[in-house]
Amino acid sequence: MFSWSKRDGKKDPELFQNVSDGLRQLYRSKLLPLEKAYCFHDFHSPALEDADFDNKPMVLLVGQYSTGKTTFIRHLMEQDFPGMRIGPEPTTDSFIAVMHGEREGVIPGNALVVDPKKPFRKLNAFGNAFLNRFMCAQLNNPVLESISIIDTPGILSGEKQRISRGYDFAAVLEWFAERVDRIILLFDAHKLDISDEFSEVIKALKNHEDKMRVVLNKADQISTQQLMRVYGAGPVSRHPKAFHGRCPAQLNDLIKRARLAKVHSLHHLSSLKKEMPSVFGKESKKKELIANLPQIYTTIEKEHQISPGDFPNVTKISSHLSCHSLNVAPLKPKLLEAVEDMMANDIARLMQLVRQEEAAIPVQSVKGGAFEGTMNGPFGHGYGEGASEGIDELEWVVAKDKPSYDEIFYTLSPINGKVSGAAAKKEMVKSKLPNTVLGKVWKLADVDKDGFLDDEEFALANHLIKVKLEGHELPAELPSHLVPSFQTWEGQY
Known part of the structure; x- marks a missing residue:
């Protein structure tokens, strides 16, 4: 247990057993009240649950069909998993959450979204068309004791096939992207074409580029010159930072969520509400405000010293506002102050716990499968160089x-x-x-x-x-x- 001294005569800061426990407490006590007061969950992301804080780190695999996503998972685990299908044509037509379990088996999507121990309950909003294409493959594999992996359907190139999915594929991927700790975009080095649906997916994942890594599969089968050409044409060319575990990722996600909730409360249902007439002409005024949303963003940005990057996508928010009432409570300063205090003080204290937990994590925290022995012997990274x-x-x-x-x-x-x-x-x-x-x-x-x-x-x-x-x-x-x-x-x- 960690404690800190009193600050400015105020009540003692909250005490946290670990980072996950601290994030859960801060979210429930300081951020969730602001989200509920201003309908944040209707516009952006569903409320977080205990499973979102307690679950193992998750890795999301995204790519066009036949780029090797399922084969990649099998390579990491060195074991087949229930429900896997591999072939040259689009084979994986479902979202498969590959997770650890003592007994091997498959849990259907409709059963999965009612399990409070799994972080998938909010996927119920995407309906039966999606849930019929969602499952959890459980198996007793040592790799899955440390991480969970989300296999996704191959991204299609034809408009007809895309429409036949029956659910919003990009929206589902965006939901997963908000909650996973790493997103791997898998490309075939021989065919670096990007379909219309893949373009939509990349746009949906744009706000999570800090989690993204690009893998060029089959790169050993092309020449150095071809590889450099492919690398230059690729969508990502940044040098990635090291990934040290779930705590920093969870902390970063909560900070991003808090900043978005703060902006949401300031402009959507507070600044916009001020402009609404009390009795007549509400609908016409609402349409006018939606049309002038970019100018409203600029005004709020100057008044409250908010970075332009903290504002949500104008097009997306406009579509939500058009079918949402602006009849909400006026701005409550105490709710905003609680979030600002969390970001200014509580997060800094949590960072101390993050460093302590990271120091306790072994250099190679994932064990088993393809990870076994990779740090030792002549095939270890940098050995003999x-x-x-x-x-x-x-x-x-x-x-x-x-x-x-x-x-x-x-x-x-x-x-x-x-x-x-x-x-x-x-x-x-x-x-x-x-x-x-x-x-x-x-x-x-x-x-x-x-x-x-x-x-x-x-x-x-x-x-x-x-x-x-x-x-x-x-x-x-x-x-x-x-x-x-x-x-x-x-x-x-």
Whole structure:
């Protein structure tokens, strides 16, 4: 249990056991009242339930048909799952939530949306046409003890097939996108075509691009030149950030939801209500306000110092407003103050818990299937590359380039077999690396810490510079296989 001291004589801040518990309490006590007061759930997203906070991290797979989505899941788990179908034509015609369960089996969609332990109850709003195409595949697989995976129907290219779905495919994907922790867009490197329906999907997922990652399947079957052409034509070219687990994702989603709820209460049903007549001409005035929504956005943006990126899509909101009454309660400052206090103070305290929980998570938190042993042995990431080069070799890896480094070393006029820091610096700065990097190189290369470099230490310094110039990171501590003359330094290192 964590506690904090009193602030400005106000009541004690709320105490949280963990991040999920804290997010649930903050949502219920501070954000949910604002959402209910201004019909947020009718315009944007249904209310969150306990299962939304307690569930495992979820990964959503999206892509056109035959790009390998189901095969990708099977590869990760190294096991078939109930309901899976693989083939060259569109085969997966349902949304399948692949989740952990002691007993293998399938739960139909209509039964799934009434289970309070599953985070899918609000999908009931999409009707039977969707629920008949939704199921949960449960199996006892170690990968699923850490994550759940949502397999989706292949995105179609024909308008006729798209209409025949019977439900709003893009809206369903947007619902999942709000709740999952990672969205993987899967493309076939041989055919990077984007259909009309795929374009709609990408637009629906636009507000969640921080969760998106693009996977080019079968990229090993095309040439480097073709791969670069495909990469340049792709919809995403940002460098992704590392994914450390569910807590930061949940926290980020709650902050985004709070900002949207705040804007919603300020402009939809408060600022718009002020303009409405009390008795006559309500409908005509409402149409006028909807038509002038962009200008109203601009006014609210200036009055309340709100970022333009926090406002919802004008077209989407206009369609909702046209069939929704503006007869709601006036703006309640206390509700807004509670949300602002949550974002200014409570979220900062939760961040401390996030860092503590992240520190307790092992480097590889997902185990089993294709994840088993991926961090160990010669097939681990970065093994034998950069500073790890030569880790398995009997001969010192720097020795092969040492003759060329020796030529430079002896031009620096060594005294008693060593060159001073000033002399070494003149040579090292020729690499044009920042002084901070060269300082780290010096610290690693000066093995005996005497402030001078002998020929082997000088060669090591040049090797580390080469490693950095090739784009690899320098180690925090010098690995044992890079220590020069193992026998010489054995007793000192």
